[in-house]
Amino acid sequence: MDKILTNVATLGKIGYSRFMPGTMGAFIGTLFAYLLFKFCDRLTILLISGGLVLFAICACSAAERAMGTKDPSCVILDEFAAMPLCFLFLKRSSIIAFLIGFLIFRLFDILKPWGIRKCERFRSGLGIVLDDVLAACYTNITLHVLMYLIRNCVKADF
Numbered sequence: 001m002d003k004i005l006t007n008v009a010t011l012g013k014i015g016y017s018r019f020m021p022g023t024m025g026a027f028i029g030t031l032f033a034y035l036l037f038k039f040c041d042r043l044t045i046l047l048i049s050g051g052l053v054l055f056a057i058c059a060c061s062a063a064e065r066a067m068g069t070k071d072p073s074c075v076i077l078d079e080f081a082a083m084p085l086c087f088l089f090l091k092r093s094s095i096i097a098f099l100i101g102f103l104i105f106r107l108f109d110i111l112k113p114w115g116i117r118k119c120e121r122f123r124s125g126l127g128i129v130l131d132d133v134l135a136a137c138y139t140n141i142t143l144h145v146l147m148y149l150i151r152n153c154v155k156a157d158f
Contacts, residue, residue: 030083053081058125059125061125083105085140089140089144109132
């Protein structure tokens, strides 16, 4: 079972990519989030997002245990699972908003502003996933503010 969960936690071979695996996981998560928001209602999105985060905690814990390494860089399910959280409760969600959200998320995930690094101290999958969940929350707040400013100050809509 750990082998299956490890395969899921690395998104198959994608996590072993030499080209920025975390960014790849977040990008694929952004595509997934875009489709989720395009075809599902808000309650379904919320339930899938929450379930995905809980599943990611379990899968990332199993992968960490199987690999014998704390927060292995090839485990990218955490980035994937956090991406839908970046876009929760937005009134409109265009492809531009998703691309901006992806970039903001990666910025927060790399720079790790207040609180995010502390989340990594939690053990196992909880620590692996929680820092990305907090980065997604920061991204969500930033997107809401940006969209408000653009709509009300610039009078544009995206």
